[in-house]
Amino acid sequence: MSTSLTYLRASPDVTRQSTVAMGSALIPVPDDGSARADAVVGPEGGPTTDESVTNDLVELLFFAYRDFVGDPDRMLAEYSFGRAHHRVLHFVYHYPGLTIAELLDILRITKQSLNRVLKDLIEQGYIVQKTGRSDRRQRLLFCSETGATLTAELTRVQVRRVARAIADPVADEPKGAHAAAQGFLMAMIEPEERAAVRSLMARRGRDRG
Numbered sequence: 001m002s003t004s005l006t007y008l009r010a011s012p013d014v015t016r017q018s019t020v021a022m023g024s025a026l027i028p029v030p031d032d033g034s035a036r037a038d039a040v041v042g043p044e045g046g047p048t049t050d051e052s053v054t055n056d057l058v059e060l061l062f063f064a065y066r067d068f069v070g071d072p073d074r075m076l077a078e079y080s081f082g083r084a085h086h087r088v089l090h091f092v093y094h095y096p097g098l099t100i101a102e103l104l105d106i107l108r109i110t111k112q113s114l115n116r117v118l119k120d121l122i123e124q125g126y127i128v129q130k131t132g133r134s135d136r137r138q139r140l141l142f143c144s145e146t147g148a149t150l151t152a153e154l155t156r157v158q159v160r161r162v163a164r165a166i167a168d169p170v171a172d173e174p175k176g177a178h179a180a181a182q183g184f185l186m187a188m189i190e191p192e193e194r195a196a197v198r199s200l201m202a203r204r205g206r207d208r209g
Contacts, residue, residue: 092147165187
């Protein structure tokens, strides 16, 4: 299976909102592959070993991901679905005609785990299976109209959060090469949760001291 999948089959409104430039990488990787976790680029372009800056990015990524998946989690709960169902719906929706083997390769889960989730989605009418044209043994996966509607809504709330964070990053993050990344990740977090996140992250340095 080719790894160069693109979202060409996404609905036009989702595709337009999703194609945003995320900028260049902030952490250069040496040719010999010996990158250090705390080797980052300083404000003037020179290297620095400020481990706390890199740790901040990693930690903010955890919180940003928590809220990024929290939006669809709440919607999926109404259907008694979980994140595994969401992942399957997402890729089948954006890449109609995926085979079971391709989906297993994308999700990196066991066939048994995938079968459980697919069973729910097929029995409840969100995904349909079709026999492959060239290989009758293949099962090709497609979203039903109901499945496509649900998945488009799930995608829309996540795209909205990402677009909002890009358009209005939190500007009070530390200056320097990592400011854009930190501002974006902080903006991904619910506004009412940001003070608690800052407070927790501030404890990390004090506790070590």
